[in-house]
Amino acid sequence: MSVPLDPSAVAQSEMQIRILLGEIAQLSQRDITPEEFHAEFLRRAVAALGAVGGALWILDKNALSIAYQINFKELQLQGNDAEKHTRLLYQLLRSSDTATLLPPHSGTEGDNESGNSTDYLLIFCPIRTELETVGLVEIIHRPDAPPAVQKSFTQFLAQTCRFATDYYKNRQLRHFGERQNLWTVLEDFTRTIHQNLDSKRTAYSVANEGRRLIDCDRVSVALRSGRACPITAVSGQDTVNKRSTTVRLLGKLAAAVLKAGEPVLYTGDTSDFPPQIERTLEKYVDESHSKMIALHPLFQRQREENEEHPAKRRKRQRPFGVLIAEQIEDSQVTEQTRKRIDIVAEHAGSALGNALEHQSIFLLPLWKLLGKSKKLVVGETLPKTVAVTALLVALIAVLVFLPYPFRVHCNGSLEPIHRQRVYSLLDAEIEKLHVDQNTPVAGPSDGYRGTTLLTLRSPDLDALEIQLYGEEQEINEELASLTRILMDQDRQMTDSRRAEYLGQQSRAETRLKTVQHKRHIFYQLQKPNLFITSPMDGVVISGDIKTRLVEKRPISRMQYVMEIADLEGPWQLELLMPENRMGYLTEQQERQPGVPLRVEFVSAADPAQKKYYGTVTEIHDRAEVRQNPENTNTVAIKVALDDQESLQHILRSGAACTARIDCGMQPLGYVLFYEVIVYVKKNILFRWF
Numbered sequence: 001m002s003v004p005l006d007p008s009a010v011a012q013s014e015m016q017i018r019i020l021l022g023e024i025a026q027l028s029q030r031d032i033t034p035e036e037f038h039a040e041f042l043r044r045a046v047a048a049l050g051a052v053g054g055a056l057w058i059l060d061k062n063a064l065s066i067a068y069q070i071n072f073k074e075l076q077l078q079g080n081d082a083e084k085h086t087r088l089l090y091q092l093l094r095s096s097d098t099a100t101l102l103p104p105h106s107g108t109e110g111d112n113e114s115g116n117s118t119d120y121l122l123i124f125c126p127i128r129t130e131l132e133t134v135g136l137v138e139i140i141h142r143p144d145a146p147p148a149v150q151k152s153f154t155q156f157l158a159q160t161c162r163f164a165t166d167y168y169k170n171r172q173l174r175h176f177g178e179r180q181n182l183w184t185v186l187e188d189f190t191r192t193i194h195q196n197l198d199s200k201r202t203a204y205s206v207a208n209e210g211r212r213l214i215d216c217d218r219v220s221v222a223l224r225s226g227r228a229c230p231i232t233a234v235s236g237q238d239t240v241n242k243r244s245t246t247v248r249l250l251g252k253l254a255a256a257v258l259k260a261g262e263p264v265l266y267t268g269d270t271s272d273f274p275p276q277i278e279r280t281l282e283k284y285v286d287e288s289h290s291k292m293i294a295l296h297p298l299f300q301r302q303r304e305e306n307e308e309h310p311a312k313r314r315k316r317q318r319p320f321g322v323l324i325a326e327q328i329e330d331s332q333v334t335e336q337t338r339k340r341i342d343i344v345a346e347h348a349g350s351a352l353g354n355a356l357e358h359q360s361i362f363l364l365p366l367w368k369l370l371g372k373s374k375k376l377v378v379g380e381t382l383p384k385t386v387a388v389t390a391l392l393v394a395l396i397a398v399l400v401f402l403p404y405p406f407r408v409h410c411n412g413s414l415e416p417i418h419r420q421r422v423y424s425l426l427d428a429e430i431e432k433l434h435v436d437q438n439t440p441v442a443g444p445s446d447g448y449r450g451t452t453l454l455t456l457r458s459p460d461l462d463a464l465e466i467q468l469y470g471e472e473q474e475i476n477e478e479l480a481s482l483t484r485i486l487m488d489q490d491r492q493m494t495d496s497r498r499a500e501y502l503g504q505q506s507r508a509e510t511r512l513k514t515v516q517h518k519r520h521i522f523y524q525l526q527k528p529n530l531f532i533t534s535p536m537d538g539v540v541i542s543g544d545i546k547t548r549l550v551e552k553r554p555i556s557r558m559q560y561v562m563e564i565a566d567l568e569g570p571w572q573l574e575l576l577m578p579e580n581r582m583g584y585l586t587e588q589q590e591r592q593p594g595v596p597l598r599v600e601f602v603s604a605a606d607p608a609q610k611k612y613y614g615t616v617t618e619i620h621d622r623a624e625v626r627q628n629p630e631n632t633n634t635v636a637i638k639v640a641l642d643d644q645e646s647l648q649h650i651l652r653s654g655a656a657c658t659a660r661i662d663c664g665m666q667p668l669g670y671v672l673f674y675e676v677i678v679y680v681k682k683n684i685l686f687r688w689f
Helices: 008-029 032-051 080-094 147-193 199-214 245-262 275-288 335-359 364-377 379-399 461-489 495-530 580-593 645-650 666-689
Strands: 053-059 063-070 099-102 121-128 133-141 220-221 233-236 265-268 293-297 319-326 405-417 419-423 428-433 452-457 531-533 538-542 560-565 571-578 598-603 612-625 633-641 655-669
Touching: 008 032, 008 099, 008 147, 032 053, 032 063, 032 133, 032 147, 063 080, 063 133, 080 121, 080 133, 099 147, 121 147, 133 147, 147 199, 199 220, 199 233, 199 319, 199 335, 220 245, 220 335, 233 245, 245 275, 245 293, 245 319, 265 275, 275 293, 293 335, 319 335, 319 364, 319 538, 364 379, 379 655, 379 666, 405 580, 405 598, 405 633, 452 495, 452 560, 461 495, 495 531, 571 580, 571 598, 571 612, 571 655, 580 612, 580 633, 655 666
Parallel strands: none
Antiparallel strands: 053 063, 053 133, 099 121, 121 133, 220 233, 220 319, 265 293, 293 319, 405 571, 405 655, 419 560, 428 452, 452 531, 538 560, 571 633, 598 612, 598 655, 612 633
16 A cells, blocks of 8 residues: 655655756766666656656667666566556557656556556656657656646656657767768768779779778778789778788788688687688788788679569679778777678779779770770861871871981091000009100101100119129120130140130130120110100190109000100091991992092080081991990091191090981981881891791
8 A cells, every 4th residue: 555645755856856857958968878868867757756666668660678777677567467558658659648647557448458557656758859759758656646746747757858859869960960971981982982993093992991981990902813812902001012921911811711702700719710711810810910800702793673682682703802801909890890891892892893894805995095086086176186187197298208318426536647656565664754745756767766755664674684794794704714724824734625625715705695695685675665755756645644654653565655646737537336327328338339428527625516527538347345425336437527727726636526427318207216217127026027
């Protein structure tokens, strides 16, 4: 039997309503989970009403379930009473009333009997938003409250449910905002991955944009290549290091998943995986330390319209790649993350499948070019195309049929015709240098050996001179001694003794003649070689003799010393023609035998770059590797100058010149592009045909 309510307790409860109502209002504005809100909301509502208990029912897929309850077992609902109570809840949800109060043991009768079959006063109020009915709040109260107090209960519960409605409205707004952001990201992702038909670029777009959509640490894309499945793109990286151990292991893992053809989700346990996937996965995890790995095969799916469910409408083909999502620190995978991985894999399969199919078209660049060229012959572009084509035809005709002088280029230098190099005739060391650059020198004449250029010192010749002098003195002393013996002891000697001394004297005289002959050769032929003299009249033109020919520096036999030239005599142009251009000169000589080749040249020393002319007088028969920028075989060509007097201001030995030899007339196109033509003939046509 219920205990009557104390009027003072009711009054005290009414005083606390405003405080608890304010707390519930603040609670409805907070961003907390529904579970937290349900508990805090119901506890305050029950406390404010001084009720026995209560329950908060949530409608999910047209079925009611208790989200939170306080002392709900006090109703002791069993059997028919529970069914009546359930029908009552659904009936109140369908009604348009706000708060409803049911006394004990009240309700309807009939087949759809519903009502309150308990001993408690039940107060109900639905929670509705503009979009949906969220649920129902049920308060269990003692039945002895006065009617005025019961009315205040319904008013309070209606007010608190309005705050609950505000909470769900705010939650719906936040949910709509999140969904809007998700749709925006998904739209950007879809648009980005379908922008390009290049498989590699599309793979990088899937990796980078997919990571943002899935909200994970790393997304990778692997594409099939034969039996392997190498990593093609990794989010946040411009290129993939194929030699990296992590990348290679991930590629092997992708190949195993590709072979299985089913998605794989690793969150720390590999016991349920096939052995081939388990071994590879453990090796990769040991290397990368990832806590979560989701591998999803990529299919290019076809849809059949006669099937109802989208999952049944997917007709699987052979997978061509794998989408890999990883978490480095967290192994937890929410349902939302799984759905997003499926969405990314679905769109990535479509985009990459289209890109791979597009790239597999035979002669794709040619078809693209032909497709673009169609624009040139339609509409307003046709006159322009005709005009440009006519210009090109005219240009080609000019290049093919217009004759033009063909001149072969090469480099060379101006040199005096009369010049001679000086070499050392023996191994020695330098004692003194007597001349410098531009020093006039005289050649040999009337017993004069010429101007001394360089004095040498040879320790070997000095030793030989001393040795020959000593041998001559020794033999002279021996002869003098034999002569005295023969004169002083002439009468006392026997004939045999005299013959012996005479023989010794004869042999000594023979040795003396030999030594004297050696000394003559030494002083006439070897000793003069210590003095290097000028072989001709002229001027020293070598510019580095002061640095090369320093005192006491050793010099070897036939080593170049310096060069003497007659600068007042005739000059010539010496050219070095690359060997691969000599054929043009030979062809011109065969076309016009007996006609000398004409040369046009400019000197680097002439600031006006005036053109000078000459005639080829000599072409060497041998190609040699000489000093030139290309370091290739060249043929020496000598050119006689037409007007040497006009070149007096630039005549410097070794003055660099650029020349071109006239090789007749050729088509203008050949003159402009002959090197390209020769290259194609030599390196392409000759090698392949």
